Amino acid sequence: MYSYIARRLAFGGLTVFGVSIIVFVVMRILPGDPLVAIFGPEGMSKLTEAQRAHYMAELGLSDPLWVQYLGWAKSILAGDFGRSFFRSESVAEMIVRRGSLTAEIAILSVILSWIVGIPVAIVSALKPNTAADGVVRFFSILFLAVPGFWVGMLIVLGLLFWFGYRAPMAGASLFADPFDNLQLVVGPALVLGLGQAAYIARMGRSALLEVIREDYVRTARAKGLNSRLVIALHALPNALLPVITLSGVLLGLVLAGSIPVERAFGTPGLGNSMAQAVSERDVFVMQNLVFLYAVVFVLINIAVDVTIALLDPRIRYR
Amino acid sequence: MTVTSADSDTATASAPRRLSVLRGVMTLARRSPISAFWGIVAALIVLMSISADVVAPYPPLKSDFRAMQKPPSETHWFGTDQIGRDTLSRVIHGSQTSLTVAIGAVLFGTTLGALWGLACGYFGGRFDMISQRIIEFLQSFPDLILAMAIAMALGGGLGTVIVAIAITRIPFGGRVIRSVVLSLKEMQYVEAARGLGASHVRLMFRHILPQCVAPYLILATTHLGVAIVIEASLGFLGVGIPPPNPTWGNMLADALNAGLVPPWWLVFFPGAAITLTVLAFNLLGDGIRDLLDPKLRGSV
Numbered sequence: 004m005y006s007y008i009a010r011r012l013a014f015g016g017l018t019v020f021g022v023s024i025i026v027f028v029v030m031r032i033l034p035g036d037p038l039v040a041i042f043g044p045e046g047m048s049k050l051t052e053a054q055r056a057h058y059m060a061e062l063g064l065s066d067p068l069w070v071q072y073l074g075w076a077k078s079i080l081a082g083d084f085g086r087s088f089f090r091s092e093s094v095a096e097m098i099v100r101r102g103s104l105t106a107e108i109a110i111l112s113v114i115l116s117w118i119v120g121i122p123v124a125i126v127s128a129l130k131p132n133t134a135a136d137g138v139v140r141f142f143s144i145l146f147l148a149v150p151g152f153w154v155g156m157l158i159v160l161g162l163l164f165w166f167g168y169r170a171p172m173a174g175a176s177l178f179a180d181p182f183d184n185l186q187l188v189v190g191p192a193l194v195l196g197l198g199q200a201a202y203i204a205r206m207g208r209s210a211l212l213e214v215i216r217e218d219y220v221r222t223a224r225a226k227g228l229n230s231r232l233v234i235a236l237h238a239l240p241n242a243l244l245p246v247i248t249l250s251g252v253l254l255g256l257v258l259a260g261s262i263p264v265e266r267a268f269g270t271p272g273l274g275n276s277m278a279q280a281v282s283e284r285d286v287f288v289m290q291n292l293v294f295l296y297a298v299v300f301v302l303i304n305i306a307v308d309v310t311i312a313l314l315d316p317r318i319r320y321r
Numbered sequence: 322m323t324v325t326s327a328d329s330d331t332a333t334a335s336a337p338r339r340l341s342v343l344r345g346v347m348t349l350a351r352r353s354p355i356s357a358f359w360g361i362v363a364a365l366i367v368l369m370s371i372s373a374d375v376v377a378p379y380p381p382l383k384s385d386f387r388a389m390q391k392p393p394s395e396t397h398w399f400g401t402d403q404i405g406r407d408t409l410s411r412v413i414h415g416s417q418t419s420l421t422v423a424i425g426a427v428l429f430g431t432t433l434g435a436l437w438g439l440a441c442g443y444f445g446g447r448f449d450m451i452s453q454r455i456i457e458f459l460q461s462f463p464d465l466i467l468a469m470a471i472a473m474a475l476g477g478g479l480g481t482v483i484v485a486i487a488i489t490r491i492p493f494g495g496r497v498i499r500s501v502v503l504s505l506k507e508m509q510y511v512e513a514a515r516g517l518g519a520s521h522v523r524l525m526f527r528h529i530l531p532q533c534v535a536p537y538l539i540l541a542t543t544h545l546g547v548a549i550v551i552e553a554s555l556g557f558l559g560v561g562i563p564p565p566n567p568t569w570g571n572m573l574a575d576a577l578n579a580g581l582v583p584p585w586w587l588v589f590f591p592g593a594a595i596t597l598t599v600l601a602f603n604l605l606g607d608g609i610r611d612l613l614d615p616k617l618r619g620s621v
Contacts, residue, residue: 021458029470059517144607150550153559153592155574162587259463263554267577277466281473282559293470297462304461 004319007312015305022297023079027072029292075290082088084291094288097276098295104272105265107184109257113250115196116203121246123200124207125234131212139204146201151194151260155267158190187271191264198260199253206249210242217241244315251307255300333461349612356608363601370416377410377604380473381567393586400586402572403579408586412594418568419598422482425555427541430487435537441495442502449499456492464489468551479562486548498533501523505529520615533599533611542606544597553595569595 066074078085088262092100127139162168214220216240223237224230258274265274273292280288312319352380369376376396379385385405393400401410430526441449459467471485505511505524507530514528555561557577564571569591 017454018457018461021454022461025458025462026470029474126554144603145596145600148546148550148603149591149596150553150599153588153595156573156577156583156588157592160583163582164585196366227598253390255463256465262469263463263557266558278558281469282471286474289470289473289529293462293466296466300463301461 004312008204008309008321011305011308017300018301019298022301023076023294024072024291026294026297027075030286030293031068074182079291079294084295085287094291096274098147098292101203101271101273101276104184104188104270105258105261105274108188108195108261108265108270108272109254111188111192112196112199113254115192116199119197120200120203121207121243123204124211124246125239127204128208128211128215129234139208143201143204146198149198150239150263151198153269155190155264158194159268175291190268191261191270193197193271194264195257199250199257199308202249202253207242207246210245211238211276214238214242244311246316248307248311251303254303258296259300345377345612349608353608354573355609356604356611359601359604360608362597363605363606366416366598366601367420370420373414373417374538377407377413379407379410381406381411381414382565383407392584399590400584402575402587408572408590410589411572412569413568415569415572415591415594416598418479418562418566419549419552419595421427422486422552422562423545425483426486426490426548426552427544429483430490431494431537431541433487434491434496435498435533435540437491438495438498438500439502439525439533440452442499442522443506443529452495456495457487458599460492462489464547465551467555468555469558469560472555477560477563482561484553485555489551490544490548493538493544494537497536501533501536502529505532539606539610539613542602542609545559546602546606549595549602 023238062307081096086093123139123143126292127136130136159169211234215234218234220238223233228237261272261274262277264270266278267274269275277289277296279285280292331536349360383406385401385407385427387405389401389405390403391397391401391405397407397409399412401407401456402411437452441452462470467489471488472481475481475484511524511528514524519528552561552568553570553573556568557574559574560571562568564575572591573588576583576591
């Protein structure tokens with residue numbers, strides 16, 4: 004087991020390295036000029052040749068690429084995520100302050116997706132190809148098609164229109180101000196959670212359909228066990244394994260999905276900072292945030308793999 | 322001998338193949354009328370976007386200062402925005418961007434990925450190993466974040482957005498097709514062809530590739546929907562196709578920036594258009610999947 008975890012972590016390290024290369028290539032080497040990104044095409048054309056060279060040198064952009072890469076890697080390792088061009092707060096401070104809100108949204112949405120998705124999966128797997136199954140299938144496909152940020156805008160609009168309600172604008176921490184905090188996270192978590200629930204329901208349904216046909220489930224039925232217990236104790240635990248794996252992938256998608264959704268709700272989380280960095284073309288902040296999100300995604304995947312290995316000996320001993 | 326038999330092969334194969342496409346459509350309609358219905362909806366949306374200039378009641382960029390921010394009415398079915406542009410016309414023209422980007426990204430990204438997967442599965446060895454690592458690195462990013470970063474680095478525009486979304490599609494094509502090829506490669510008919518002295522290129526494209534068409538089609542239809550949502554998100558976040566071009570994402574972003582309380586019609590209609598289009602493609606894809614691969618019926 005430990006060797007499995009060690010191997011998985013080593014592999015994760017390699018992946019993080021590869022990810023850092025891709026981020027660096029995308030943000031620094033692709034044809035887009037960082038100065039154009041910062042000043043905009045018009046501002047760029049007003050700069051003189053000397054000014055351009057000056058800014059490039061000041062930002063460390065005229066060094067050889069590998070020097071730039073090493074410098075970046077060194078500062079990341081030291082926990083220095085740089086500073087926005089537009090605000091005084093350092094990016095590291097911003098991540099700490101706003102990241103917790105996004106993390107809360109992500110975790111809450113995963114919990115919600117299980118609460119909604121699993122019962123739906125059970126119902127539709129136990130009565131496959133009936134009207135109920137059809138309705139569930141249609142709704143899960145519908146939820147896959149609806150963009151979360153649009154639903155978010157509609158919810159904000161609806162609440163404002165019918166109840167004159169608007170969630171607080173300022174950030175509120177879970178411990179200092181739990182009620183305000185809840186109002187901030189519940190909307191995005193609901194939208195993102197229902198979106199995931201659709202995937203969970205579909206995956207749970209097909210996994211359960213497969214498991215129900217296995218011999219050991221038939222044995223359990225044959226020995227006269229109550230059919231609810233057969234599902235709950237025998238079939239469900241095995242059917243949940245692929246659902247857990249999927250949930251890990253979805254958690255990564257939620258982190259990305261929370262960017263437009265937080266923007267739609269006006270939630271002051273990290274996703275909203277990302278949206279802001281993008282719209283301001285804040286290259287360096289973007290570079291670090293993209294890297295951070297990818298690393299978090301890699302870590303989530305490792306955590307999921309280890310969890311699955313703990314739960315499923317077949318994987319552990321391979 | 323090989324040359325002539327190959328030629329006669331293609332000659333006889335083309336006629337039944339055309340027939341089988343038609344038969345496929347008929348079977349789809351008979352076996353799952355729901356998918357066929359959504360297929361028609363998808364076709365209508367495509368038709369609408371092609372003939373946008375004729376169908377749309379107003380030019381999408383024309384402001385009418387006598388009708389600013391008006392709710393839906395007889396003259397403007399979907400209302401007008403802050404500077405008096407007709408929302409219906411903008412939604413119709415928006416479908417052009419959405420579909421161009423989605424089809425472009427899938428044709429480019431999913432196809433490139435599929436060919437890459439074909440080469441990986443066929444050649445195996447070190448090439449495959451390195452390719453799989455690169456694909457894993459690419460998959461370590463949530464789609465939207467990678468697309469955002471690329472779109473931002475390259476600067477906005479139609480081509481950029483297509484490239485950005487296409488790159489996020491590559492790993493999926495690569496993975497799926499590779500696993501299909503891995504199992505096909507061991508089949509006896511491939512071995513027989515190899516025994517007859519067929520070249521790598523001939524084996525790959527003439528014997529293995531045709532078997533990859535079904536999984537590719539399933540993948541491509543699903544990816545159309547995903548690409549539409551990513552394009553809309555990019556537009557919403559301001560790194561898509563720059564305004565004033567009417568795209569569904571841009572329209573939603575405009576609505577959000579319209580003030581504290583955006584008018585409901587500016588929010589509702591563009592989003593509904595996204596939902597309807599993605600739904601149509603997904604359900605059509607579901608039908609195609611059921612038709613081509615009954616084993617997968619109802620799975621994710």
